[in-house]
Structure formats: C-alpha cells, structure tokens
Amino acid sequence: MRYRTFDNLLKHQAETLPEHPALRYGEKQWTYKELYAAVCEKAEEYRALGRTCLGVLSDGSADCVISLFGAAKAGLQLVMLDASLPDEAYPALLRYTDVDLLWGDEDLAEMLAPHLTGGVPGGSESVLFFTSGTTSRSKAVELTQESLCQSAFNGGSLLPLQEDDTLLCTLPLAHVFGFICGLLWGLYSGALVALGRGPRHYADDCLYYRPTALSAVPLLLGFLLKAKALNPELRLILIGAGECPLPVLAAAKASGARVSFGYGLTETSSGVALSLGDDPYAMTICPDDAVTIAEDGEILIKAPTCLMKGYYKMPEETAKVLKDGLLHTGDLGYIDAEGLLRITGRKKDILVLSDGTKIYLPEYEAQLTETIKAADLPENMVPAELAVTLKEGRPVLVVCDASQSAKNAPSCDFTPLSRTVWRETLLKAILPLMKTLPRGQQITDIRFTDQPLPRTATGKLKRYKL
Helix, strand or coil, X not given: CCCCCHHHHHHXXXXXXXXXXXXXXXXXXXXXXXXXXXXXXXXXXXXXXXXXXXXXXXXXXXHHHHHHXXXXXXXXXXXXXXXXXXXXXXXXXXXXXXXXXXXXXXXXXXXXXXXXXXXXXXXXXXXXXXXXXXXXXXXXXXXXXXXXXXXXXXXXXXXXXXXXXXXXXXXCCCCHHHHHHHHHXXXXXXXXXXXXXXXXXXXXXXXXXXXXXXXXXXHHHHHHXXXXXXXXXXXXXXXXXXXXXXXXXXXXXXXXXXXXXXEEEHXXXXXXXXXXXXXXXXXXXXXXXXXXXXXCCEEEEECCCCCCCEECCCHHHHHHHEECCEEEEEEEEEECCCCCEEEEEEHHHEEECCCCCEEEHHHHHHHHHHHHHHCCCCHHHCCCEEEEEEECCEEEEEXXXXXXXHHCCHHHCXXXXXXXXXXXXXXXXXXXXXXXXXXXXXXXXXXXXXCCCCECCCCCECHHHC
C-alpha cells in the first residue's frame, strides 16, 4: 500500500495494528495506536504556535521522531539538521532554509534563536535534507512526504520486513538514508523500530534490542563487526551511503545474516537499487525507477515518484542535474547482462590533468594503499589514511597518521626532519606503482596532516576540503 503523507501511514497502521509495538527507545515502547496519538497531540501543539518551518536538530530519540511527524501533520516545512555540526555552521543554514522554530538541544536552540527567520512565505510542507556531497557546499534537497513514503515503499517492495521484525535504527535521521532505511522502512512494514541510544551505545545496542534487521553505513558496520557486537537473532543487514570494503562485506556475511547493499541519493529520496543476490555489487533497480547510462558512463535516473523538487532556492544548481526529467547523478556505472546495476565510481572522484588524462581516484588510492602495504614498511610509517588531490595541476598524496602522532612515535612526530624521512620513505615505497603510470599521473609530492581526513557523517571524503 502506498501513502501520500506520514499521517496517512501512521493512521493506517494505528487502525490495522493498534496494539502492535511500533517504536522503542530504551525501556519505553509505543504501540502504533499510542504512537499515532502522540503524533496527533504534538501536531495540535505546533498548530497553536502558528509557525511554518521547523528545524529539527535530530538526536534520533523518540521525542525527535514524534515531534517531526507531529510538525509534518501540522503542515510545517521540516528541515533536518545534523546535531553534530559545529555551532557556527547553523546560522547560515537556518537563514537559507527559512527556519522559524527549532526542536532539539535547548541550550543550542536558545543560542540560535536570534538567527530564526520569518518563516516560509506562503507556507510549505516540504522536507529538506542536506546533501553530503564531497565536492561542494552542501545544498538543501527539497523532498516531500510523498516522495519519502514512496521511497520506503519502493525499497521495501524489494527487501520487505515482516511485522515480527525489529529494525534497529542507529543512523542519523538528518540523513535521508537513515530516515528511510532506519525509520520509515520499519514503520511502513508494520515492524518495530528500535531507536539507537546514541554513539556511546553503538557497541551494545544490538545485544540490548536484539534486532532482526539493521541498516548501517560501512564505517559503523565495520566497527560493530570488529567489536563482535552483532546479535545472533540478526537476519538482515542493509548497507548503504558509501562504498563498503570487501573484507567488511565478507565479515558481515560470515555473521550468518543476509547482506544487502543499497545505492541511492538524497535527490531520489534514498534508494534506487538494492543487491538481492550473493554479489553485493550487482543491484536490482527499484520498481518505480528507471536507470540509463550516458555515453560517458554517468548514471541517469528517472524516478517520478521519488525525485526531489529541486535544490531549495537554487534553480540554477537544480538545472545542472535535472534535465528533461532525468537526474544526472555524477555517479559512474553500467547495466550488466542480467540487467543489474553496477557502480564503478563518481565523475567527481576523477582528476582531470592538464594533459587531458584522467585519474579515477578511488582506484588510484586503493592501488597506492596496496603498494605501500606490500613495501613492508615499519608499522609507524604506514599511513592511517591517504588521499590524492591536485596541487598546481599535479597529483599530490595527502597522508594522515593521527594515531601515531598521538603516540608521539619518534619517526612520526611531525617535526621537519621526521617529515622529510617519512616523505622519502613513502616515495620510495610507491615507486613500483609510479613506474607503471604515465609521468603526468605520478605522485610528485606528499603532504602531511595529523588530523583525520575530512569526511561527511556517512564517511565520504570531502575532497574539496583537501
């Protein structure tokens, strides 16, 4: 069954599954009937305030979920804000998205009160999520309750949950993958959604809630596997929002759970394709979506039920990616002989050199990592992270080893001498790979940082910050 609004969804579940558990947060639990009653009560509170746009400083709690659904029922525009942002980032975001009311941390909300606006002229019932793109300033993607509900239906039709399932939601609701695959997917299916109790409980939430289904980004899943934190009842793991290393996928499968990898974008209200077989990189396209491949390999998506309205108040930016009803994703891929979608990279992860040649960065960085590992360097000279960027038109390797720096290892204390020694050591280590590449694609210098490389909340590298 399809729904046009969150209210349609919750009301239907309250009528058909009134006593079935819907939401759990810690020791407290709500049935579908109780959840809908709480949402209706919250909606009346928001109507009485006469505001038009709620900024949600999402903390993933039950109060957060009830408040955002209540505001949506009351007809407010929702702006999903990442509660982990630095305080100075919020004022510009609030002004840009016309927020006139805040939900969340009271101290932060009080501090930001002077930056609230007069609201949305004429009102709006849109739901805004910020992109987590790696190449430019984040934009607010204007979605609708209907597009988000259709996305939950779309993905759930390929990967259904049952009413006796418990879905653990540990992902940030301020990101569309977490909102759809951590929350709406479960509610749409009539399952129980168990809300994670925050980062301090990442390692024990699985054993606490005993979920049968889990949605996770690769970084989180890798942590859970390393901590041996997955519970034996877990039967389904959905991975998304970033490339997942093969060792993590293999370890997830070894846990005994079914593993599915998902591809989607904020601009498509999340899911576009899901892997349903043994190969996590061969993905079935969701029923409402159509995928074509441009001549240069870019993935183009037609998704009439799930597509964004556009980037909020950015018509020129919208026109760059929405052309004749097709979303130009910036991702590269192909359709294999079985009609399955395979992702090969991102156009924006390609360096175009001055001689016209190109470097596909994820592949190049993986080769560099393997070459350095094969060089059998001392442990304190193996970079914790690395990335490649351009400096004066030539490729430069950016190396991070914050962990060794913190230990004050003698050869990695970032003094001028140690940097010189480490640079020479790494340049020698990567020489076998460099000899196989055209001169213009060879690393010309190494830059060091004792800070982790800049990444989004879902683990994507913010290349524009390098």
